[in-house]
Each structure stands twice: as C-alpha cells, then as structure tokens.
Amino acid sequence: MPTLDGEPMARVMAKAQSLGKLTCLDTVWDATGKWMETLLPVLTYTDIFMPSLSEAQKLTGQTDEGAIANELMRCGVKTVVLKLGDRGCYFKAPGMEIRVPAFSVNAIDGTGSGDAFDAGLLCGLAKGWDMATSARFANAVGALCVTGIGATAGVRSFSETEAFIRAQSA
Ligand SMILES: Nc1ncnc2c1ncn2[C@@H]1O[C@H](COP(=O)(O)OP(=O)(O)OP(=O)(O)O)[C@@H](O)[C@H]1O
Numbered sequence: 001m002p003t004l005d006g007e008p009m010a011r012v013m014a015k016a017q018s019l020g021k022l023t024c025l026d027t028v029w030d031a032t033g034k035w036m037e038t039l040l041p042v043l044t045y046t047d048i049f050m051p052s053l054s055e056a057q058k059l060t061g062q063t064d065e066g067a068i069a070n071e072l073m074r075c076g077v078k079t080v081v082l083k084l085g086d087r088g089c090y091f092k093a094p095g096m097e098i099r100v101p102a103f104s105v106n107a108i109d110g111t112g113s114g115d116a117f118d119a120g121l122l123c124g125l126a127k128g129w130d131m132a133t134s135a136r137f138a139n140a141v142g143a144l145c146v147t148g149i150g151a152t153a154g155v156r157s158f159s160e161t162e163a164f165i166r167a168q169s170a
C-alpha cells in the first residue's frame, strides 16, 4: 500500500496507541524488496507483530526464532509472534517465550492461514484470554483454514473451533 506504508502507517499506529488501543500488525511478502525500510518507522508503535517466519527472516536477516524476536523487539515491537506453518507458532515478549505446537490436520491449501491465525489470536485477546490460550486458539483457526480450498472455506464458527480444540485434546 504505497500511500500508507512507512511514516503514514506509523502515524496511524501512534494515534491508536495514544487512544489506549492495542496495535497489531502482519506483513505480506514484500515484492518491492524494501522490507525493513518500510516497516522500521511502524514497529516502534506495534504492540503485537505477527509475521510468518519467512517474512520475519527477510526483515531481520536472522534465521533463528529467538534471534529474530530479539531484533524485532530491539526495533520497538512489544510482543513478537512468528507463524511457523505446520509447526504452530512462537511468541516472545520481555519475560515470556512460548512455543505452541500446531494441531494435526489434513492440510489441503495453505491460502489464508496467516490471516485466519491473526483473527483467532485477536479473538482470544479480545476475550481477555492470556497469550498461551489465545495462541492455541489461533493455531486452531489456522489449522482449520488449511483443511479447505481458499482463504475461508475451512474456517469454522467460534463454537465449532472450540469443539475442534476439545476433540484434538482428548
Ligand atoms: N499444515 C498445517 N497444519 C496445521 N496448522 C497449520 C498448517 N499450516 C498453517 N497452520 C496454522 O496456521 C498458522 C499460519 O500459517 P502460516 O505459518 O503458513 O502463515 P503465513 O505464512 O502467514 O500464511 P499466509 O500465506 O496465509 O500469509 C500457523 O501458525 C499454524 O497455526
């Protein structure tokens, strides 16, 4: 989004934070190749940054999840969430480091799993759940997403997603 990227986005995020809101940000693969040049002004105002592992590696030049998170926190991110595909997710914030394994599903199409995960995470946090519980719910929404073709066919209702988690935990 050329007219929003960089400083304009930073102003939006700063305003949201000044109003007491939680700011969350995801990325897409940057075909322009600018990566950190675009994002650096925004990261200072980002409470939760949730890129995929490959995007986070490109952004930071690091490969290891802990090193990636440290670099992003150095840039101002409060909580780093790395999406790890069929390995689930990794969270790091000051005094907190958690890995939450993925649910086991018959994956058909990965389209939209990142957005589905983000929605699940924000749903959990909006309900006041802690990070680990929200991460588990996010993994479930992402896992269900990849069981269908396209970005939304596999995504289920809140109660069906809860039932999926219960069934997988049994
Ligand atoms: N094969 C899978 N099995 C189980 N869970 C999966 C699988 N693929 C994705 N997920 C879940 O969905 C989340 C997001 O997937 P992924 O890591 O591929 O994100 P992404 O690369 O940002 O996706 P997108 O291409 O939609 O942007 C993962 O963290 C995991 O919880």
Ligand SMILES: [Mg+2]
Residues within 6 Å of the ligand: 027, 028, 051, 052, 114, 115
């Ligand atoms: Mg993504």
